Amino acid sequence: MSTLLWTLDEIVTATGARVGSGFSHASGASIDTRTLNRGDLYFAIKGDVHDGHDFVPAALEKGASAAVVSEDKAQEFEGSDRLIVVPDVLEAMRQLGIAARKRSQARIVAITGSVGKTGTKEAMRLALSRQGETHASVASYNNHWGVPLTLARFPRDSRFGIFEIGMNHAHEILPLTGMVRPHVAVITTIEPVHIEFFPSMWGIADAKGEIFSGLEPGGTAVINRDSPYFERMRAHALASNAGRVLTFGEHEAADFRAERILVKPDLSMVEARVFGQPLTYRIGTPGRHIALNSLSVLAAAHALGAHVAPVALALSDLKPPVGRGERTMLSVDEGEALLIDESYNANPASVKAALANLGAVELDGQGRRIAVLGDMKELGDEGPSLHRGLAEAVEANGIDLIFAAGPLMENLVGRLPKERVALHAQTSAELVDAVCAAVRPGDAVTVKGSLSMKMALVVKALKDRYGASQMAHALKG
Incomplete structure (x- = not known):
């Protein structure tokens, strides 16, 4: 793949920028000096906490091809000839993203959903990369700056593009899908995530349905047929430019249907029917x-013109990323314990899924299933009842011990037998010592909570104390 991403003329045409004499071309794009590579354009975006202009000297020192700065800050860097000066940095990145999409000949899929966006995107990246150059969102770059940045990084000779699009309010997906202009748009599922910002679950379904508004004429909508909001999502698809609707799930009418799913400690087996x-x-x-979400990968790949059988075969190599199911073996005393890191974020559906995965682990000897859970945020008035509702999943999956952090988790703790509750604290930091002291050989430990609860502190402490051997498929039993 070519390393030339942007020329001076392309940038000027897209943004109308004033460009310094020291810039000729760029090989990448970045908004973070910690991950910036030599040759990248550095966009000095002003965020909620930091102003990227404060890091312009560091970016240039590290080898950025140029720094994109706002007109009102440009005078602070008069000595540099590697500036690209624009009225608004974020808008310039957005314009460059639109230009990247316009020049691309790639087949493009956009993915949204209350749960499973990033995992589905990573599965699709893995599968499609076996069939051609594939560009995809990094991590969870799915918001008002993440989508434009992913587009601005779009190599001109990619065959496939995969874009994750998120939201926590209505009308946030509309401008993002309008930029991406996908050939295929996928909604994984509708769950009570960010429910405090919506009048009802129907509002969430409508907000997710916005993704279809950006479809290219004749494009394909991929929808979860098992969802109780299927008809609502289908209505949004039919009101768009979609030429067809493909469905996935266990429903007997699904185009990509799972007839049997077997979940093992280190993998999943799917017996499916694809168009029968x-x-x-x-x-x-x-x-x-x-x-279940893998069926949406097959459906999207089919709609993009890829071959379904090789896509399915590629999924055997799928590995859980850090914070989203990564499995690590801990050396505890004379034995080992399994750590499942689900700490990246949490909502009712994903916590129940994490507990189900923990329940599926086959324990050695006297091993226990231990769940370390933090509050699930942005649930509004439903927060207390949704936390209480986790008690059924704890019971059903044979969870032996619960460590809980946050005021909302008190609702879960109050529903559990006292012998199952090891400790309830207000913060994850207060759990660290107790969790580390509790782990014994043969145990399996899952850590899960909303990002703001900083449950990764527990994960880091366990790895630091007991050492860590990351395994793509860590086995117990």
């Missing part, structure tokens, strides 16, 4: 929700 034809495949990550 049998297809059996393995996924290198355990989880019923992952298996």
Whole structure:
């Protein structure tokens, strides 16, 4: 793939920028000096906490091809000839993203949903990369700056593009899908995530349905047929430019239908029917929700013109990323314990899925299933009842001990037998010592909570104390 991403003329045409004499071309784009590579354009975006202009000297010192700065800040860097001066940095990045999309000949898919966006995107990246150069969102770059940045990084000779699009309010997806202009748009599922910002679950379904508004004429909408909001999402698809609707799930009418899902400690097996034809495949990550979302990967790949069988075969190599199911073996005393890191974020559906995965772990000897849970945020008035509702999943999956952090988790703790509650604290930091002291050989530990609860502190402490051997498929039993 070519390393030339942007020329001076292309940038000027797209943004109308004033460009310094020291810039000729760029090979990448970045908004973070910590991950910036030599040759990248550095966009000095002003965020909620930091102003990127404060890091312009560091970016240039590190080898940025140029720094994109706002007109009102340009005078602070008069000595540099590697400036690209614009009225608004974020808008310039957005304009460059639009230009990247306009020049691209790639087949493009956009993914949204209350749960499973990032995992589905990563599965699709893995599968499609076996069939051609594939560009995809990094991590969870799915918001008003993440989508434009991903587009601005779009190599001109990619065959496939995969874009994750998120929201926590209505009308946030509209401008993002309008920039991406996908050929295929996927909604994984509708769950009570960010519910405090919506009058009802129907509002969430409508907000997710906005993704279809950006579809290219004749494009394909991919929808979860099992969802109780299927008809609502389908209505949004039919009101768009979609030429067809493909469905996935366990529903008997689904185009990509799972007839049987077998979840093992280190993988999942799916027996499916694709337009009525049998297809059996393995996924290198355990989880019923992952298996169901894999059907959307097959559907999207089919709609993009890729071959479904090789896509299914590629999923056997899928590995859970850090914070989203990564499995690590801890050396505890004379034995080992399994750590499942689900600390990136949490909502009712994903916590129940994490507990189900923990329940599926086969324990050695006297091993226990331990869940370390933090508050689930942005649930509004439903927060207390949704936390209480986790008690059924704790019971159903045989969870032996619960460590809980946050005021909302008190609702769960109050529903559990006292012998199951090891400790309830207000912060994750207060759990660290107790969790580390509790782990014994043969145990399996899952850590899960909303990002703001900083549950990764517990994960880091366990790894630091007991050492860590990351395994793509860590086995117990």
